[in-house]
Amino acid sequence: MSQILSPGTKAPEFKLNVTPDQKLSLNELKGKPVILAFYPADWSPVCSDQMALYNEILPEFHKFDAELLGISIDSYWCHTAFAESRNLHFPLLADFEPKGAVAKKYGAYQEKLGVCERALFVIDKEGTIVWSYLSPMGENPGADGILEALERLSKKKKS
């Protein structure tokens, strides 16, 4: 398994396609907590469950003013079809060319299989990673860790 970036690290900047003519950069989301969910592939059963689950929890993430981004090496056409079929309400970024470049920066690229690891990062509004988790590839990591990290962030802000 890969060695992913750990809390305290500055989150590497990226700019990736969401749709054929729309790109999104991490920088644009400054001022808000960001959840990055790297996952191996659109359509595979576990991923679908994981993304479907996050889609349901989206209103909870938004309560913390957090933005969720899914990232895989699939192309934006594939992402578009996948998001439409699952009714997803958050952006899926295409780490497609050069393949896995962003995942590699986060230590979340599985060289042997040529896909992203199933890795989660919570980034604070200043752009620092505050929580990260590498899940076994075949396992849906759920959202409890993400919610706990967001809760800690919002408490820190208040105190």
Add this chain to the structure above:
Amino acid sequence: MNLKVPVAVSDHSQGPEDAPIILIEYGDYECPYCGRAFPEIKKVEKHFGSNLRFIFRNFPLREIHPYAEAAAEAAEFAATKGVFWEMHDNIYLNQRLLSIPTLIKLAEELNLSIADLERTIEKRAYESKIQKDFLGGIKSGVNGTPTFFINDQRYDGPPTFNSIVASIEANVK
């Protein structure tokens, strides 16, 4: 993973309160895997008899299952009339036909008010209870449906009679 929300009186429960085995399901009425698990759970309940208490909590995946929430509302509504388990069971038994007319038909069979059911679904009368179940599930590490907990420990095996019984026998002394 451990259950973060302890069993409470507001839970829908079958079996004695002091049963040594507590099996909790986080389920979605429209989820086909929950549908397949339904008869398996019935067998597990029968197998352990009064040694097991079964609890069902809502975990509707609304974005992929258009009737999951309406079904959860119907079951919660039935609960207020003392027929939660009848409604719960009948929804799973008719899962392939799940729709608003099906829920109305099931309510009719239980002599529940159709008008009240329609109002419940329309106004999402039990949304806060359903959402509370859902969030508690997320915090406890529920990552899909069905997810089971055996005495507060998440059970990650297949939702089949043999496997659940084996896990209970291995873990509950």
